[in-house]
Amino acid sequence: MDHVDFIAPIELGDIVTITGYVFETGRTRMDVKVDVQAERPTAEETDDAATSFFSFVALDASETPTPVPALHCPTEAQRELRDIALEQRQKRRRNLA
Numbered sequence: 001m002d003h004v005d006f007i008a009p010i011e012l013g014d015i016v017t018i019t020g021y022v023f024e025t026g027r028t029r030m031d032v033k034v035d036v037q038a039e040r041p042t043a044e045e046t047d048d049a050a051t052s053f054f055s056f057v058a059l060d061a062s063e064t065p066t067p068v069p070a071l072h073c074p075t076e077a078q079r080e081l082r083d084i085a086l087e088q089r090q091k092r093r094r095n096l097a
Helices: 076-096
Strands: 003-006 015-025 029-040 045-057
Touching (some): 015 076, 029 076, 045 076
Antiparallel strands (some): 003 045, 015 029, 029 045
């Protein structure tokens, strides 16, 4: 896990939606961006609650890193999500340096 940014609190009774997508792959690695949103049914509003970046390494049955397929983003929307995640991760890393 790279980090978790807690943006807003999640209140009791909120409906929580967690969305994740792969935005970059390496030879044996997948990088995933996860966004958490909280919907307040009484106020009919949705707020970003948290965001995070994870890296996963694919392992075979003997727990040896194994290749993953290259990331394929056939639609403009998928390419935009990938580009946004790459930009956010780079910005985060610059801020930590």
